[in-house]
């Protein structure tokens with residue numbers, strides 16, 4: 414029943430990939446953060462016409478050249494037909510056929526009759542860009558599965574796209590379980606603040622899901638009936654419902670009985686990882702034959718984030734048609750103990766060059782202090798220990814540039 418941590422990630426990814434939605438067209442300005450459902454191909458040669466890189470003269474034959482016209486950017490250049498003539502030309506303008514060279518304005522002189530002389534630059538950089546220099550028509554520039562960022566939108570616009578066919582964004586929701594949880598004020602008298610309701614939607618969005626604020630509910634009352642009602646309702650509008658707490662088998666832990674009532678099928682039910690082992694991922698029959706998913710995040714807050722990064726991140730990557738997340742290797746600066754037959758995920762900070770990781774303090778599964786000071790987790794695989802200087806995989810938090818400098 415308990416699966417290896419790496420295997421759990423692969424199972425979650427495969428489940429998401431198998432359930433990825435069909436492509437939908439989205440206008441370029443709205444495509445940031447989406448995923449290409451088809452390869453991005455050049456629709457024409459790029460550049461599409463010979464394009465001047467300078468302001469100057471397009472010349473033909475030996476100098477001096479008599480100006481016979483002017484080509485500005487945006488115009489179709491007429492041919493330059495006679496030796497000893499030139500067109501004045503602007504940066505970005507089409508180079509006329511027949512032109513043999515371009516002479517920069519600052520490298521040119523004019524005689525009393527207005528004829529132009531000068532030397533074309535003999536440099537490494539040509540003075541005009543040839544059609545197809547950047548891409549040939551139909552060439553694949555980016556594969557399907559590419560995450561769309563502003564630069565991808567830019568190259569798509571350069572090619573002439575108005576919209577892109579992309580995967581749908583998975584819609585995620587969150588149900589917080591636990592009658593002991595406060596939604597405001599300071600903790601005490603047996604009660605703690607809910608630290609997952611405010612936090613989990615942000616992580617889900619960073620993994621590409623949308624989270625409607627109306628799909629975040631809690632605390633849900635600790636009864637089986639309340640759990641069932643809340644999960645059923647959430648599954649109506651969400652592709653993925655995350656729950657927090659109740660993954661064990663305590664007196665008020667109702668998640669497993671809820672899943673059984675819903676005819677859910679476990680994809681992963683507990684993982685050989687510390688912290689976080691009671692995490693689970695289940696598939697629930699959805700309308701139209703497309704499955705919906707429920708991720709059970711353990712109640713201990715750091716364990717909940719570990720479940721997100723272990724199961725939900727690969728699931729969402731698969732649902733969006735992205736490649737499975739790969740882990741870089743880093744050197745640990747101090748020893749990190751193993752956890753016997755379990756994978757140990759040890760919170761750590763990366764060095765500025767990203768090559769080494771140093772474990773942080775305050776890493777108990779009920780704590781968030783270490784998490785708020787770390788870049789991710791050093792991964793110590795089952796049956797191993799990491800000595801200072803060893804290379805281990807690093808599981809990054811989905812932080813944005815500028816966070817945790």
Ligand SMILES: Nc1nc2c(c(=O)[nH]1)N[C@H]1C(S)=C(S)[C@@H](COP(=O)(O)OP(=O)(O)OC[C@H]3O[C@@H](n4cnc5c(N)ncnc54)[C@H](O)[C@@H]3O)O[C@H]1N2
Pocket residue numbers: 589590591593594605606607608609610657658659660661662663666689690691710711712713714716778779
């Ligand atoms: N007999 C055993 N008991 C426990 C074991 C075990 O192996 N045997 N494992 C422990 C581990 S490890 C974990 S993790 C938790 C998982 O339990 P649940 O998922 O059922 O979570 P709860 O019992 O509901 O809560 C655990 C803990 O976390 C606090 N919590 C819950 N939700 C939140 C929240 N939204 N914000 C802040 N804190 C939260 C809750 O108050 C509890 O302290 O089981 C252990 N027990």
Ligand code: MOO
Pocket residue numbers: 686687688689690691711713716778779
């Ligand atoms: O493994 Mo629990 O998931 O330590 O907090």
